[in-house]
Amino acid sequence: xxxxxxxxxxxxxxxxxxEQAKMTAVxxxxxxxxxxxxxxxxxxxxxxxxTESWRMTGIPENPEAWLxxxxxxxxxxxxxxxxLFESQIKxxxxxxxxxxxxxxxxxxxxxxxxxxxxxxTVCNPVNSQEAQICLALQILCGFSIxxxxxxxxxxxxxxxxxxxxxxxxxxxxxxxxxxxxxxxxVLRLDTVLRTLYLLFNEGYFSSSGKQLIRSELCAEAIRxxxxxxxxxxxxxxQCNALLALMCFQSSRFEARINKxxxxxxxxxxxxxxxxxxxxxxxxxxxxxxxxxxxxxxxHLEAGIAYWHTxxxxxxxxxxxxxxxxxxxxxxxxxxxxxxxxxxxxxxxxKEQAICEAEKLGLEELNDYHALLGYLYADIEISSAIIHxxxxxxxxxxNIEKSALTKExxxxxxxxNEK
Amino acid sequence: MKxxxxxxxxxxxxxxxxxxEQLQERMNWLASIAAxxxxxxxxxxxxANLAKTVRPDGVITDGPYTEIKEFINGFIIVRTETIxxxxxxxxxxxxxxxxxxxxxxxxxxxxxKDH
Numbered sequence: 364x365x366x367x368x369x370x371x372x373x374x375x376x377x378x379x380x381x382e383q384a385k386m387t388a389v390x391x392x393x394x395x396x397x398x399x400x401x402x403x404x405x406x407x408x409x410x411x412x413x414t415e416s417w418r419m420t421g422i423p424e425n426p427e428a429w430l431x432x433x434x435x436x437x438x439x440x441x442x443x444x445x446x447l448f449e450s451q452i453k454x455x456x457x458x459x460x461x462x463x464x465x466x467x468x469x470x471x472x473x474x475x476x477x478x479x480x481x482x483x484t485v486c487n488p489v490n491s492q493e494a495q496i497c498l499a500l501q502i503l504c505g506f507s508i509x510x511x512x513x514x515x516x517x518x519x520x521x522x523x524x525x526x527x528x529x530x531x532x533x534x535x536x537x538x539x540x541x542x543x544x545x546x547x548x549v550l551r552l553d554t555v556l557r558t559l560y561l562l563f564n565e566g567y568f569s570s571s572g573k574q575l576i577r578s579e580l581c582a583e584a585i586r587x588x589x590x591x592x593x594x595x596x597x598x599x600x601q602c603n604a605l606l607a608l609m610c611f612q613s614s615r616f617e618a619r620i621n622k623x624x625x626x627x628x629x630x631x632x633x634x635x636x637x638x639x640x641x642x643x644x645x646x647x648x649x650x651x652x653x654x655x656x657x658x659x660x661x662h663l664e665a666g667i668a669y670w671h672t673x674x675x676x677x678x679x680x681x682x683x684x685x686x687x688x689x690x691x692x693x694x695x696x697x698x699x700x701x702x703x704x705x706x707x708x709x710x711x712x713k714e715q716a717i718c719e720a721e722k723l724g725l726e727e728l729n730d731y732h733a734l735l736g737y738l739y740a741d742i743e744i745s746s747a748i749i750h751x752x753x754x755x756x757x758x759x760x761n762i763e764k765s766a767l768t769k770e771x772x773x774x775x776x777x778x779n780e781k
Numbered sequence: 782m783k784x785x786x787x788x789x790x791x792x793x794x795x796x797x798x799x800x801x802e803q804l805q806e807r808m809n810w811l812a813s814i815a816a817x818x819x820x821x822x823x824x825x826x827x828x829a830n831l832a833k834t835v836r837p838d839g840v841i842t843d844g845p846y847t848e849i850k851e852f853i854n855g856f857i858i859v860r861t862e863t864i865x866x867x868x869x870x871x872x873x874x875x876x877x878x879x880x881x882x883x884x885x886x887x888x889x890x891x892x893x894k895d896h
Contacts (some may be wrong), residue, residue, distance in 0.1 A: 685805065688812035692823050700816040707809075722817050 375422070379410055382427060384505035386434050386469070388477040391502070393438075393467040396484065396534050405441060409434040431469035439466050478503070478590055479597065483548065486555040489536050494529040495558045496565060501526060504583040514565065514576050548596055556605050556661070559588050563609050567616075578616060585609050592648065603652035604661035610645030611668035614638040626766060629671065642672050663690040680709035697725050701734050713738045729757035733767060740774060748774050782860050784821050784888040785867035789854045789874070791881030794829040796854065806875045814859055814870055824857035854881070858888065 383406055390402035412433055413426075423429045467473075485498045500506040500514070508526070512519040566580025588606045591597040618636035619627050649665050667686045670679055687703035700723050708716030717738050725731035732754035739747035751771040758764050789795075795803075814820045829852060832845040845852040854876070861867045864885060871883035889895055 681805075685808065688808050688815075691812050691815035692820070695815055695818045695820075700818070703812065703816055719813060719816070722813070724817060 375414075375417075378426060379413075380505035382430050382505075383410060384503055385474050385478060386430065387502060387505070388481040389467050389469060389473055390434075390438065391484075392477040392480050393465075399530060399534070401441060405434060405437045408437055435466060435469060442466060475590065475594070478587075479594055482555055482587055482590065483551050484533065486551065486558040487533060487536060488554050489532045490529045492558065492561055494525055494532075495554075496562050497522060497525055498529050498533070499558060499562060499587070500580075500583070503587060510576065514580055545596065552597060552599065552602070555591070556588075556601055559584050559591075560605055560608075560661070562587075563612070567612055581609070581613055581616065585613065592651075598651075600652045600655050600657050601659045601661050603648045604659060604665045607645045607648035607652055608661055608665035608668055610641045610648060611665060611672060614641035614645065614672065626762065637672065645669065645672075658689070660690060660693045663687075663693065680706055684710050697723075697728055698730065700725070701728075701730050705734060708738055713742055717742070727757070729754045729763070732757065736767075736770070740770075744774055744778055748778070782862060783864075784858055784860050785864060786856055786858050786884075786886045786888060787824075787867065787871050787874070788856045788884040788886065789876050789881060790851050790884060791854050791876060791879065792851045793879075794854070795876065795879070795881070796826055796828065797830075803875070810874055811857065813873075814857075819860050819866075819870075820857065821860040822858035824855060826855040827853055829854070 386406050386409065387402060390405055391399060394402050409430060413430060417423070417426075481503055482499075485502055486495050490498065497511055497515075500511045501508070506514070508519050508522050511526075512522045515522065563581055563584035566577045566584065569577065585606070588602065588609060591602050592606050614637050615629075615632065617638070618632040618634070619629075621627055645665070646669070649669060652662060652665065663686050667683055667690070670683050670686070673679065684703065684706040687699065687706050690699055691703060701720075704716055704720045704723065707719050717735070720731070720735055720738060723731060732750040736747045736750035736754060739750060748771065751767055751774065755764055755767045755771065758767065799807075811820070811823065815823075827845075829845060832843070832852075834842045834845060836842070859867050859870055861870075864887060867885050871877075871885050874883055876883060
């Protein structure tokens with residue numbers, strides 16, 4: 364019984380989160396950014412009512428429809444109250460425009476349009492990338508402040524403040540969300556894609572944080588990117604490439620972490636655990652992404668991820684190396700430099716790769732020493748040991764520490780046996 | 782950090798029919814600089830065919846060729862602490878093996894005196 368109640372709670376939590384996000388989007392767009400709080404009050408009242416009455420009567424057959432009826436009624440009530448206030452008290456004080464008197468619609472098209480409009484509203488460069496991701500999680504994905512704090516391993520107070528500041532900035536910007544013109548979309552799309560990319564990475568790569576919340580971040584990033592891909596105005600090559608990348612990466616989500624929560628190296632992953640369906644989706648979007656001549660970093664990263672899913676028929680690592688080469692010319696990141704060096708070692712051998720690696724000058728990065736430890740392991744065990752020790756010292760993740768220590772112990776045993 | 786232009790010169794046109802291996806070697810070389818975050822500008826490859834040289838008195842000749850029959854194939858800009866570091870990059874460029882050479886020149890910042 365206990366178990367069933369838990370499953371039901373979890374289902375409700377997910378349903379609420381998604382529906383809350385949709386309803387908020389529609390109401391935000393309807394009432395305008397100046398009245399974010401009104402929209403949010405209506406949404407939270409609606410879901411409070413749902414929690415209370417569903418506990419008594421059970422979940423209705425069509426929970427979404429139930430929620431929209433209640434939400435619409437609450438919006439109507441609000442508008443009535445405002446109208447009363449306007450006609451009786453405010454009339455002589457102001458002549459300016461007030462809330463739209465129309466009630467919001469919750470049909471499928473409005474929901475989709477509103478969500479798209481909200482994606483473009485939230486991903487506004489007036490806010491830092493971090494703040495944009497927090498806003499996206501709250502407004503677009505329906506995460507609670509506590510859930511966002513858990514995802515970032517940050518205090519709830521910090522997140523609260525960050526969100527407050529970000530919302531004030533958004534309001535100050537006065538970005539029009541009722542209509543999105545083509546030019547506004549084009550100007551903003553890069554920022555939007557970047558934020559969704561980082562949202563996905565936050566879930567996929569952060570070495571801390573709970574597995575559950577991490578997979579939910581990835582799922583949300585995919586859901587939002589899919590909204591963009593399904594809309595002809597925003598379904599650009601870059602957008603398709605980003606979605607392909609997310610599909611390829613996600614296909615390995617289960618395979619790359621063992622039961623203890625430790626990362627499993629790519630080569631040791633059980634390929635049976637790879638999600639074929641996601642790989643095929645990835646292939647589909649990658650083909651769509653190549654309709655024009657544009658090559659973005661999302662194309663290259665998706666290409667790299669694609670090549671990781673296919674067996675090595677001789678040219679695999681060379682192709683991956685070339686893709687990393689191009690990626691570095693578009694954008695340098697230390698991680699790309701390290702990954703490129705790993706691919707280099709697969710093509711030209713570990714000895715040459717050590718020369719390349721040692722030029723990188725990333726002494727303060729744990730991953731740099733982990734890579735050198737790996738490259739030296741078969742060549743010069745004493746150097747490998749030193750690098751693994753440095754890597755262990757530098758890493759803050761316990762999971763990674765234990766994986767590195769295991770390797771270090773193995774090398775030490777070999778040295779002792781000699 | 783200072784910026785240096787690496788100018789690639791050769792007496793033959795390296796862009797006419799490069800082999801896959803040649804292209805890959807060049808790309809590896811370039812990416813190796815980028816991997817060190819020292820590539821300021823990936824530069825441009827220059828055509829030796831669609832090229833003219835314009836001289837005083839309305840004289841225009843085909844090709845980029847100077848008297849010594851050596852011309853510029855392309856350039857990149859690197860960002861390094863010293864010129865020696867830039868020279869070290871140049872020394873590992875594949876054009877040297879093929880008989881070409883690389884000129885390394887510091888970029889002067891606006892207002893900087895060249896002495």
